[in-house]
Amino acid sequence: xxxxxxxxxxxxATSVDSSDLIISIxxxxxxxxxxxxxxxxxxxxxRGERIVICGPSGSGKSTLIRCINRLEQHQKGTIIVDxxxxxxxxxxxxxxxxEVGMVFQQFNLFPHLTVLENVALAPIWVxxxxxxxxxxxxxxxxxxxxxxxxxxKYPGQLSGGQQQRVxxxxxxxxxxxxxxxxxxxxxxxxxxxxxxxxxxIELAESGMTMLVVTHxxxxxxxxxxxxxxxDGGEIIEENTPQEFFTNPEHDRTKLFxxxxxxx
Amino acid sequence: xxxxxxxASNPLTRLWRNQESRGVIIQIITITLLFAIIALIGRNxxxxxxxxxxxxxxxxxxxxxxxxxxxxxxxEYTSQSTHLKAAAVGLLNTxxxxxxxCIFASILGFTLGILRLSKNWxxxxxxxxxxxxxxxxxxxxxxxxIYSLIITLMPPVKKALDLGGGQFFISNRGFYMPSPVxxxxxxxxxxxxxxxxxxxxxxxxxxxxxxxxxxxxxxVFWISIGIIFGLTGIVFIAAGMPxxxxxxxxxxxxxxxxxxxxxxxLALWLALSYYTACFIAEIVRAGxxxxxxxxxxxxxxxxxxxxxxLQLVVIPQALRIIIPPLSSQYLNLTKNSSLAIAIGYxxxxxxxxxxxxxQTGKEMETMILVMGVYLLISLCxxxxxxxxxxxxxxxxx
Ligand SMILES: Nc1ncnc2c1ncn2[C@@H]1O[C@H](COP(=O)(O)OP(=O)(O)OP(=O)(O)O)[C@@H](O)[C@H]1O
Ligand SMILES: [Mg+2]
Numbered sequence: 178x179x180x181x182x183x184x185x186x187x188x189x190a191t192s193v194d195s196s197d198l199i200i201s202i203x204x205x206x207x208x209x210x211x212x213x214x215x216x217x218x219x220x221x222x223x224r225g226e227r228i229v230i231c232g233p234s235g236s237g238k239s240t241l242i243r244c245i246n247r248l249e250q251h252q253k254g255t256i257i258v259d260x261x262x263x264x265x266x267x268x269x270x271x272x273x274x275x276e277v278g279m280v281f282q283q284f285n286l287f288p289h290l291t292v293l294e295n296v297a298l299a300p301i302w303v304x305x306x307x308x309x310x311x312x313x314x315x316x317x318x319x320x321x322x323x324x325x326x327x328x329x330k331y332p333g334q335l336s337g338g339q340q341q342r343v344x345x346x347x348x349x350x351x352x353x354x355x356x357x358x359x360x361x362x363x364x365x366x367x368x369x370x371x372x373x374x375x376x377x378i379e380l381a382e383s384g385m386t387m388l389v390v391t392h393x394x395x396x397x398x399x400x401x402x403x404x405x406x407x408d409g410g411e412i413i414e415e416n417t418p419q420e421f422f423t424n425p426e427h428d429r430t431k432l433f434x435x436x437x438x439x440x
Numbered sequence: 441x442x443x444x445x446x447x448a449s450n451p452l453t454r455l456w457r458n459q460e461s462r463g464v465i466i467q468i469i470t471i472t473l474l475f476a477i478i479a480l481i482g483r484n485x486x487x488x489x490x491x492x493x494x495x496x497x498x499x500x501x502x503x504x505x506x507x508x509x510x511x512x513x514x515x516e517y518t519s520q521s522t523h524l525k526a527a528a529v530g531l532l533n534t535x536x537x538x539x540x541x542c543i544f545a546s547i548l549g550f551t552l553g554i555l556r557l558s559k560n561w562x563x564x565x566x567x568x569x570x571x572x573x574x575x576x577x578x579x580x581x582x583x584x585x586i587y588s589l590i591i592t593l594m595p596p597v598k599k600a601l602d603l604g605g606g607q608f609f610i611s612n613r614g615f616y617m618p619s620p621v622x623x624x625x626x627x628x629x630x631x632x633x634x635x636x637x638x639x640x641x642x643x644x645x646x647x648x649x650x651x652x653x654x655x656x657x658x659x660v661f662w663i664s665i666g667i668i669f670g671l672t673g674i675v676f677i678a679a680g681m682p683x684x685x686x687x688x689x690x691x692x693x694x695x696x697x698x699x700x701x702x703x704x705x706l707a708l709w710l711a712l713s714y715y716t717a718c719f720i721a722e723i724v725r726a727g728x729x730x731x732x733x734x735x736x737x738x739x740x741x742x743x744x745x746x747x748x749x750l751q752l753v754v755i756p757q758a759l760r761i762i763i764p765p766l767s768s769q770y771l772n773l774t775k776n777s778s779l780a781i782a783i784g785y786x787x788x789x790x791x792x793x794x795x796x797x798x799q800t801g802k803e804m805e806t807m808i809l810v811m812g813v814y815l816l817i818s819l820c821x822x823x824x825x826x827x828x829x830x831x832x833x834x835x836x837x
Pocket of ligand 2: 238239240359360
């Protein structure tokens with residue numbers, strides 16, 4: 178009687194309808210000078226889909242997701258985000274950036290602003306929201322990441338886990354359609370990883386489209402629809418988390434998995 | 441008798457052991473010692489001066505100075521004026537070169553610092569070479585070099601170089617430029633300018649309130665510029681353009697009309713400015729670099745435009761790093777201005793601490809006064825910069 182599919186999210190469960198694509202990357206290449214860092218990347222992401230990207234260090238994971246909000250510029254191929262193509266057009270870049278939130282490994286909170294001001298800054302200056310409304314809204318998101326009581330503190334006074342949750346609230350406050358996470362828990366002490374992952378799991382449950390670079394296999398199994406494995410600037414393998422972790426196809430994937438399982 | 445120290449029966453011992461009262465005791469002892477030393481030195485000075493048949497007094501300040509000062513743009517000074525007047529001229533000359541020097545050094549320094557960060561290889565290298573060359577040569581050499589450059593390489597007055605349209609000239613006697621002549625009604629333009637500046641302040645406050653309440657963002661910078669130039673310009677035209685320029689012209693052996701800037705001032709001002717600017721450039725560069733790239737990326741990822749990233753995230757953080765060392769550069773420039781004496785620019789060191797000292801033989805008194813003056817100027821600069829720093833910390837949040 179129970180609907181099995183809702184418990185085990187899978188890419189095959191929904192039909193591929195191009196109007197449902199929120200990110201579409203086609204034959205994309207990127208070079209740093211003459212170093213070919215991303216090679217022929219093809220990736221389609223459906224609205225509400227959650228993707229975990231993993232791979233060895235230097236494989237281009239960060240570069241890939243940073244291309245999606247133009248922190249890095251690709252040189253070949255197309256990237257279309259929510260119907261807007263990323264080109265030299267500054268207007269397009271602006272539109273895309275205000276719809277795509279990003280959380281960094283190093284948090285990158287603004288140290289000269291209080292937690293509340295950090296969260297309310299972009300709504301005030303990008304969405305042109307009245308201050309009272311922006312701060313009220315910011316408080317709502319701080320409650321959502323469970324640190325409303327820290328609102329008037331400065332980032333330097335918070336623990337790493339708390340800072341990362343503020344960073345998540347800061348992104349969410351812009352009501353993004355897509356959230357990018359670049360190793361959000363890698364800079365955290367083990368006891369703080371869970372509080373951040375819990376917030377991310379809640380976010381996943383709310384139906385947010387998420388691209389997460391992480392090696393947290395527990396998180397991947399719990400929330401991801403797909404796991405993508407990158408190596409040497411290429412997407413080597415993609416699969417459901419169950420298949421990916423229990424039954425990897427490629428030797429490189431097997432090697433990588435054996436390495437992260439060992440430590 | 442047993443003195444049980446842990447009981448501390450003696451009240452003095454108890455006071456000494458208490459952290460708070462111990463601090464007070466140490467301070468009292470220090471101050472007493474300090475005054476004792478000062479009194480001792482003072483007594484020695486008076487006794488020794490008496491032995492030399494000299495009297496410690498400042499009455500010499502009212503004696504006629506009996507020497508000429510070639511550069512006194514603010515006060516009427518003749519050789520019959522008192523030493524006090526000579527000192528005042530010197531002080532104003534020091535302040536003139538210090539203030540204009542700090543302003544020019546800041547403009548040049550911030551520009552160079554930003555050019556040093558340029559991604560354009562050529563611009564970057566040129567700024568780098570300039571900074572490295574200039575700041576590694578002693579400032580006195582710069583002053584002497586510029587001075588002799590003007591004095592020896594520039595043509596004599598009769599063949600003064602025309603630097604632009606018969607308005608600006610340079611010769612070995614200085615730099616000549618048109619001076620403004622205010623005609624009746626010019627005061628209205630002055631008033632308009634003050635009103636414009638005040639309205640900009642009010643406008644900014646109003647714009648911030650509007651933004652807080654409605655979210656609407658005005659292009660505050662451009663509107664401010666518009667108000668200042670617009671209002672002043674309209675009044676200027678309405679008042680019948682009550683301003684003309686007195687253009688310098690060669691008459692006989694010298695230029696008549698316009699404004700002349702003496703080579704001494706020019707050399708000192710230029711050398712102090714660009715020398716200090718090179719240090720400021722490094723401070724600015726370091727300050728901006730210290731704001732991590734992650735800050736810019738996080739702001740961009742939130743959708744902030746480049747100018748807002750600078751205004752809201754980078755500059756507020758960079759300024760906090762820049763301002764403390766910047767104030768010490770202003771102090772350096774001011775103190776270095778005493779090198780004026782090397783080229784005969786009549787600052788406080790050259791007047792009171794130089795000629796007045798030698799003519800009156802009042803070494804002790806003049807030196808105390810000169811030191812006091814520099815100390816006072818330095819304290820003013822520090823005080824202002826501290827105030828500025830606090831203000832930035834409060835408002836840029
Ligand atoms: N700005 C840059 N200029 C030149 N090379 C770069 C730049 N940024 C990254 N690279 C190189 O590109 C490659 C991919 O970098 P990327 O940061 O995307 O790897 P990653 O998969 O995120 O690795 P990690 O797990 O260490 O974060 C690396 O070899 C890196 O040295
Ligand atoms: Mg990375």
